[in-house]
Amino acid sequence: MVMSYHIVLADDHLMLRQSLRRMLEERPDLRVVGEANDGIELLTLLQLNSLSPHLVILDITMPNLGGIEATRKIKMTYPGVKVLVLTVHRDNEYLKQAISAGAEGYLLKEDMGTELFSAIQTIQQGGVFMSPFFSKKID
Incomplete structure (x- = not known):
């Protein structure tokens, strides 16, 4: 039997959560x-x-408490839980904030269809994932 990898989703857009769940x-x-x-x-x-x-997939821009601060709090309280930020922000500043808050991944929503599973796999294997947009800029 395959051991399942448990994921929690956090995004203020229900449609996005539903398609991500699917x-x-x-x-x-x-x-x-x-x-x-x-x-x-x-x-x-x-x-x-x-x-x-095992993993929380969350948006940066959410009401009440955004993804960066939520990541920081998750990492303080549940250090074993991995975090993948899923966002529209193609901004190095947000990327730096997410990684310094403890996120193991930063995936642009536009890449969700092509990169989601490799992001999860990279994080499962202990790595840090960034959307290709950022990898190209950092090289």
Whole structure:
């Protein structure tokens, strides 16, 4: 039996969460165990439900508590949980903030269809993933 990798999604756009869930659930080894609309809901979900996900996929721009601060709080409270930022921001400053907050990945939403599974795999293997847009700029 395949050991499933538990994932929690946090994005204030329901349609995006639904399509992300559909993509993830095509893989038998990936399981979405929770969803949140913003950073506060995400932290509450993690605290109250003892989900202990392997990975949180979250947006940077969310109401109440954004993704950077949520990442910082997740890393302080649940250091074993990995974080993949999924965002529209093609900005080096956001990338730096996300990585310094502790995120293991930074994926542009425009790359979700082509890079999502390699981002998850890289993070599962202990690496740090960045959308190709940033890799080209850093080389």
